[in-house]
Amino acid sequence: MANVIWTWIAAGLTLAIFSFLYKDNPFYKLAEHIYVGSSAAFWFIYLWYFDVKPKLVDAWLQNTGFEKYILIVPAILAVLMLTRFIPTISWLSRWAIAFTVGMGAGLGITGALQGFLVPQLQATLLPIWVNVSDKFTVNLGYSLNNFILVVGTIATIFYFYFSKEHRGGLGYASKVGITFIMIAFGASFGYTVMARISLLIGRLFFLLHDWLHLV
Amino acid sequence: MNFWERLGKIDRRIIYLVVFLGVIIPILLKVTFRVEPMREVKQAYEEVEKLPPGSAVMISIDYDASSMPELQPMLVAILEHCFKKDLKVIMLGHWPLGLPLGQIALDKVAKKYGKVYGKDYVFLGFRPGVAAVMINLGKEIRQVFNSDYKGTPIDSLPIMQNIHNYNDIGILIGLEAGSTGDMWVQFAQARYNAKIILGATAVVAPDLYPYLQANQIVGLIGGLRGAADYESLVHVLGPAYLGMPAQTTIHVLVVILIILGNLGYFATRRKK
């Protein structure tokens, strides 16, 4: 029984949001604000149960010696972060923010360098002629694909090279680049349509299946 | 305003209504279309299929309810595959608002196959810090997750006995609605050579093809279509498969709308 009532509540909230399609109205606004408020609280609960409690509170109680007392460092940083709420000492929060910004920058460099640039550039160094089959046309197809991939990648990079005016050779390269970019944006648009429609299918499936039991 | 010009100025509410009907009618009529799985989805399926029974699969929930209709069916199909093959499932994630979705599906599918929590599957939960979490998982999982979501120390769970880092994981499967998938590749794969499959919303999927070509990931499941492919590969026809006819209908409709819009545009331009 409880589930039936809750399903009706869920359906009501779903319809309240759909009502926005007709025009903005109090039901939609209410649902929207409930969503924002409860998701903020949800974050809070999650951070307590999956960050502060296990990583600070439980760790403090379970660990001994060095491993226990070293926790004071992140605890201080965390408290400094919260000084933001007290205007007179809010500048102290910069110390904690500096730490997260520095870590973010360090992680950004290592990830981009080791995880993206090197492997992606390696994967672009493709053979101009591929010998995978006895058939000439099959080999030609693979080789052509490799060629297009290499040219497309380089031309796109040239398109985003702004330090020099796009004239002459660079102009041609960036024109080829924009052609590839248009195809990529088109493909991405197609995929975006696909994604958005899927979301609607999911919601309407909920209304028809879980709520109205029509399918 | 003549007929041609009117074509370019259809009220948006009429378009909304047509979209609404275009989704509802195929669902109500229970139409089904056969899907021929895409290459990159088959590849993902075969990688999981190759794992010997008892291997561990790490699944990361990096989405929330805003993309649930695409990724939840994908997750369920993958879980079905894992449990059918007696693989061990370790679940965690980076999107707090969506993690319970993963947990709910995990509990449900595990129950269906009579799997035991702590022995056959575990839900570790979440730690903030994305990249920092991924790097440290490659050193020692216990350092990041001292306990599971219930607060049980993970050393006391049989499933975690011989599992310390990515070397002990057969495959890492990330379900992605944002850029967390890139992070998995850039930190878990590039640094620790973890084998990764990414399942992603259709918005994210196109951006992941460069990783596939570079062999940084070994499979890619994109969007509801990808989920439908995986469902048909594991022979569990769920919401993704059933949603395909509606998906086709709206895609056709959108192309028709683009054509109509252009007709209206060229008609008015000529008049000017």
Add this chain to the structure above:
Amino acid sequence: MRREVPLFITFISGILLVIALFIPHKPFGNLEQRFNDWYIIVSGFTMILGIDSLLLHHWNNFKRKREGWIYSIALMLAFFITLIWGFYSGIKVGSPFKPNASFLKYFYTFVFVPLQATMFSLLAFFIASAAYRAFRARTFDATLLLTAAALVMLGRVPEGNRASVYLFGIALLIAAIVLLLEAKERVSTFEKLLHYLGAAVAIVLIYVQYRILPSYLPQIADWIMNIPQLAAKRGIFIGIALGGIAMSLRIILGIERTYLK
């Protein structure tokens, strides 16, 4: 103190991670692990800052009775009810996320999920309407984008190939007619010829697509995704990665200081 200490902290934490990438042994490897662990703890608190400013904003809305203050009350009520429910559930069964916790069973499943999922499903309507309104084949580039989008959209769904023949046939026919009509109005002979040529190509393409699309559309979509699409994305992401590295270096070296404001 107010500037030097933060700059120093940023430098040390950033540079350590870079060194640890190249020298992953003691002491850098362990230090990296330690710093990551601290980062995991501290970044949780960063999120609390965001929550606070949200609540403050709505509290002020309510206090000053700004337009829509009623909704601000709803937001704050929702926040506190969720918070209390979550912690109550947590105290009762150990964690609000256990399967038998009422927080997960009812609030999350029947309130939170429907709200979030439906909010984003509205985008389906908006994108259909936007496709109709904004996608005009004004230039060659725009036409290319449209064609790629249509090929991928129809090529990635079952039975899309069957529908594609009619849709592309009609689109090409329209293109041919538009080109013929426009050719009449051109003054220069060269432009006239160009338009006639375009119309002829469109008519030939009607036949070509009729022969090709029904059986090969899925493969065509596959090719677009795996070759030209991939090439452009790789180029774009290489650019972004280079920019990201430059920015990170500026932050670590203290050249970029906007985060201290």
